[in-house]
Amino acid sequence: MTLIDLANPTRFLALTTRVLPWLAGATVILLAIGLYQSAYAPDDYQQGATVKIMFIHVPNAWLSMFVWGVMSIASLGTLVWRHPLADVAAKAAAPIGASFTFLALLTGSLWGRPMWGTYWEWDARLTSVLILFLMYLGLMALWRAVDDPSRAARAAAVLTLVGAINLPIIKFSVDWWNTLHQPASVMRMGGSTLDKSFLIPLLVMAIGFTLLFVTLHLAAMRNEILRRRVRSLQMMQASRVAFSNEVGTGSHQENASTGAA
Amino acid sequence: MTALSALIRRDIRIALRVGGGALIGVLFFLTVVVLMPFAVGPDLALLSRLGPAILWLGALLASLLTLDRLFMADHEDGSLDLITMSRTPLELACAAKALAHWLAAGLPLIVATPVLGLLLNLDMVATSAVALTLLAGTPALTFTGMIGAGLAVTLHRGGLLMAVLVLPLSIPVLIFGVAASQAAIVGPMTFGAPFSILCALSLVSLVVGPFAAAASLRHGLD
């Protein structure tokens, strides 16, 4: 299986059909293990049981950035190699990435509530994720605004890459803005000090969620390829209608034109 | 009646399909509101004090900026000619189009308000007060903005010019909308007085808007 083979959507569809069940199975198993492990992970001495939200928040936060990375690579494929599958990959990833980003925000705010006393704090990290979420929504709006997928693909690719360059700048500015107003971030997220009893379930969950994304992404790409097929068939159907008229108009045209033929 | 409901259904359908702008208004609302804390700082106490004003400004801009194509699209593809010629009075057709626009673009703003209230640290009471005032006030914004949309067809120009024309007209709605929400949150006024004025403004614009829009459309056709 070379990259050239994958370039052909028909072959890609066949591959997807073969791979999807395995991927789905692996995702289910990994997530089940991850859930089991996170259920029996010990409580944190500071945060108590709320630390369990981390097992779901961190993988989603990781995916929110990972998916944008995937879309950026796909966008390069669109702009540089003009690869049709790249368009499909970028388009299919956007709603899934937006969903994960939404989950990261939601679980982040649920995690923050016991500590901050409010659901939302303009904390640097959460604020950056919120901006990322808005950019996902904008990207989806862009895909929806243009009817012709290949034209939309190029516009979306430019926006995705600009976003990829801009995101670190936004992150930096938000950090700076935040420290300007409040001395230290309230939420202290483990980092390197994370205990092994948390690290292993977290890793399993992260891999499980990443596999979930890959599965959903492949399935969504398959849908997108089929959608484009439907579209081009419909366009063929439209032009065929014009053709059949040439034959058809004569029938209800008895009085029209014997001379025109 | 079938004519008007057909028009409403068509406009909502177009707004929700590919290329339609129904949800872009909400996204704009969301973005404007999220931008505010970056300008005023993340102080939650300050944000909750400014909250109603921020939400109202966001909703005002979002509902007016999506309006400028209300009649323009129909004018460009010739639909407006047929609508003008039909048995349905142009005033009613305008009202139906504005109603469809409000359903597709205005209602989502109100649905999004609780989420944004959370971001601005508004409590339950404050959020529902703002949502209620928006529910009462956004029809006024749509029906006032419709006049500008009608003028945009006449002048062959939309966008900023329309916003400049219409924004002053929406000042009363903004004043009483924010006043009513503030009254519900901190007092000292009663909620009822500004809220009933807001409702009255909406009712007046419901009557004036369609007539003014229809008048400017009639003279704008050529």
Place this chain on the structure above:
Amino acid sequence: MSGLDQAKMQLSGRGVACVRGGREVFSGLDFHAASGEALSVVGRNGAGKTSLLRLIAGLLVPAGGTIVLDGGDAEMTLPEQCHYLGHRDALKPALSVEENLAFWADFLGGERSDAAASLEAVGLDHATHLPAAFLSAGQRRRLSLARLLTIRRRIWLLDEPTTALDVAGQDMFGGLMREHLARGGMIIAATHAPLGIDSRELRIGGAA
């Protein structure tokens, strides 16, 4: 359609004048058309062919003179009895062929015939579920013609109706116009190209 073959209709204009953008397009124009008759309006570019149609359709206000319809439906104004087919097709690309047609049928109301049959008559019966965005210019024109067939109105105001139509389409359209006239309809068409049916000529704006 029994409603259509009733009274004889007479549409007449006396001394009609049109001013647009401060410029007098034409003035003192007299014209006359009866049911079962096609009037083709000819003249050079800018002579006011489109303006005349829009005056009859009530989309412009005449600067002088009167346009009167005798023998039409007394309860309806002149524009309400007219079909206006302008340069633009009044179609929404996001809606399907069927939805576009159904909307105009519902909105314009009045006496109507089967939409599916009209789509078949204009050769779009295979495309009913396709979005109008997929249609070519000629097919969009055919879809607007289906509107004229679905909603029964006695007066057709046609502005360059055959542009964008291919030869087969023009033949088809000729047949439809003949049918309309045979049922007692009236056609007023602004055109450069020959209409393909017998028509009286109304020349405006001097020599071509």
Place this chain on the structure above:
Amino acid sequence: MSLGPYASFIVTSYAAAALVVVILIGWIVLDYRNQTQRLRELDRSGVTRRSGLSAMDAP
């Protein structure tokens, strides 16, 4: 396993994650059914793809 005083927040997080993932899966499955059904309908009405070429090869 006891979830402490903030049990509802933890349960809500997990439930919300499950719900969103289920909605995503449901959307993808429904979309797949829709597209395949439309393809079948088009196939029945006699429109077929030029063999060998993919729908996406056209620009």
